[in-house]
Amino acid sequence: MMTGIGTRLAVGTTLLLCLLFRQYTAYAQDTGAELLLREHSYEFRREIIEITDGVYMASGYGASNSAMIVGESGLIMIDTKESKSAARAVLEEFRAISELPVKAIIYTHGHVDHTNGTTEFVGDDELEIYARTGFRDNLMPDSDLSAISFARTSRQFGFFLDSEEFINMGTAEYPIRDEEGDGYLPPTITFDEERFEVTIEGIDLELVAAPGETDDQLYVWLPGQRVLFPGDNFYKAFPNLYPIRGAMYRDVKIWAESLEKMRQEGAEYLVPGHSRPILGTEQVDKALGDYASAIRHVYDATIEGMNNGMTANQLAETVTLPEELADSPYLTEFYGTVPWGVRSVFNGTIGWFDGNPTTLLPLSEREQAERIIGLGGGSDNLFMELQDAVASEDYQWAMQLADYLLATEYRTAEAREIKIRALRGIARQQINPTARNYYFSVANELSRQ
Numbered sequence: 001m002m003t004g005i006g007t008r009l010a011v012g013t014t015l016l017l018c019l020l021f022r023q024y025t026a027y028a029q030d031t032g033a034e035l036l037l038r039e040h041s042y043e044f045r046r047e048i049i050e051i052t053d054g055v056y057m058a059s060g061y062g063a064s065n066s067a068m069i070v071g072e073s074g075l076i077m078i079d080t081k082e083s084k085s086a087a088r089a090v091l092e093e094f095r096a097i098s099e100l101p102v103k104a105i106i107y108t109h110g111h112v113d114h115t116n117g118t119t120e121f122v123g124d125d126e127l128e129i130y131a132r133t134g135f136r137d138n139l140m141p142d143s144d145l146s147a148i149s150f151a152r153t154s155r156q157f158g159f160f161l162d163s164e165e166f167i168n169m170g171t172a173e174y175p176i177r178d179e180e181g182d183g184y185l186p187p188t189i190t191f192d193e194e195r196f197e198v199t200i201e202g203i204d205l206e207l208v209a210a211p212g213e214t215d216d217q218l219y220v221w222l223p224g225q226r227v228l229f230p231g232d233n234f235y236k237a238f239p240n241l242y243p244i245r246g247a248m249y250r251d252v253k254i255w256a257e258s259l260e261k262m263r264q265e266g267a268e269y270l271v272p273g274h275s276r277p278i279l280g281t282e283q284v285d286k287a288l289g290d291y292a293s294a295i296r297h298v299y300d301a302t303i304e305g306m307n308n309g310m311t312a313n314q315l316a317e318t319v320t321l322p323e324e325l326a327d328s329p330y331l332t333e334f335y336g337t338v339p340w341g342v343r344s345v346f347n348g349t350i351g352w353f354d355g356n357p358t359t360l361l362p363l364s365e366r367e368q369a370e371r372i373i374g375l376g377g378g379s380d381n382l383f384m385e386l387q388d389a390v391a392s393e394d395y396q397w398a399m400q401l402a403d404y405l406l407a408t409e410y411r412t413a414e415a416r417e418i419k420i421r422a423l424r425g426i427a428r429q430q431i432n433p434t435a436r437n438y439y440f441s442v443a444n445e446l447s448r449q
């Protein structure tokens with residue numbers, strides 16, 4: 001999850017320190033969605049978990065998980081956290097278990113929340129850092145997009161929300177940030193092989209190419225201990241096939257194939273990059289199988305609909321998971337959503353044009369708004385309709401009506417004020433925290449205009 005390289009520095013700004021001091025208070029009465037989200041935050045409680053002999057994970061320390069494997073005379077770390085502070089918090093806990101030097105670090109992928117604390121794990125001993133060839137390629141393009149990336153990433157993760165608004169980020173409670181600058185170090189060993197086998201400190205490891213959430217993703221398989229580290233290709237939430245912060249197309253079909261490949265290993269323990277581990281061969285198999293099936297279903301149903309002439313909007317409205325998958329505790333839309341995934345498959349495979357020629361050269365936003373307002377009996381009428389919509393908690397319709405009035409600059413301040421109320425109302429109805437965070441963030445931005 002998290003940001004591409006381009007926004008790495010921007011996201012680490014001082015302003016994010018507010019997260020460290022966030023007080024947890026709730027609205028006087030939670031909505032049903034808020035209750036579910038608060039319950040889901042329990043997934044991110046801090047704990048050092050012994051997976052099996054010599055294998056430990058730090059779960060819930062900041063934005064992502066990190067794992068430690070104890071070898072003969074040294075340690076192997078998998079992923080290094082989002083910041084130096086977060087890395088130190090984890091290392092301190094791991095040091096209570098082993099004082100051995102860190103001899104190797106493995107990056108499951110290039111996202112900043114898994115790679116920014118590396119320097120904190122480096123001691124006097126030499127160490128190697130492993131990643132796949134192409135590590136960090138094809139993430140968010142760099143500096144050209146830094147402004148929009150920073151704005152949208154901040155909204156998605158709710159970096160500037162207050163304690164009533166923010167509950168969690170979907171795959172973590174909140175990041176541990178500092179002002180020290182990141183501690184990223186580049187890989188020292190990269191490999192092209194589909195399956196790279198290496199023995200480090202007496203531990204047999206297999207690093208296996210597994211593109212999915214990112215192209216550079218790998219999973220780590222410990223055949224001796226039967227532990228599998230899937231990186232961010234699995235976490236306990238519907239996968240973020242498309243992050244609303246914006247990202248290059250995530251190849252959904254290949255993601256499902258990577259999960260099937262993991263499933264073939266027959267792991268007994270699954271230690272994901274976010275959320276707590278899954279223990280037990282059957283449980284791991286079911287979790288990976290359901291995850292792969294869900295992703296594959298979104299892909300297949302979208303492609304089938306596209307071939308039958310359906311538009312992205314029509315598909316986003318109609319594609320749903322089969323009931324047995326929708327009920328999986330690992331596929332609740334706490335991070336990605338099905339309709340966003342559908343739109344991403346459409347756009348990622350055939351581009352923005354939906355096939356309906358009406359959309360080729362549409363009326364301008366203002367002209368369309370003026371004509372709709374005319375049909376609706378004029379601006380005063382639409383304004384009353386807008387007030388009714390927000391009063392009756394018909395928030396989506398309210399936002400759309402507000403946009404028509406704003407496009408024609410009719411009673412702008414009041415229309416904006418009502419849109420802010422609609423954004424806050426709809427935010428509180430979401431079980432998807434990235435949607436919630438985005439709605440609240442934009443409401444706050446509008447209120448400062």
Ligand SMILES: [Zn+2]
Binds near residue numbers: 001002064114232273
């Ligand atoms: Zn991540």
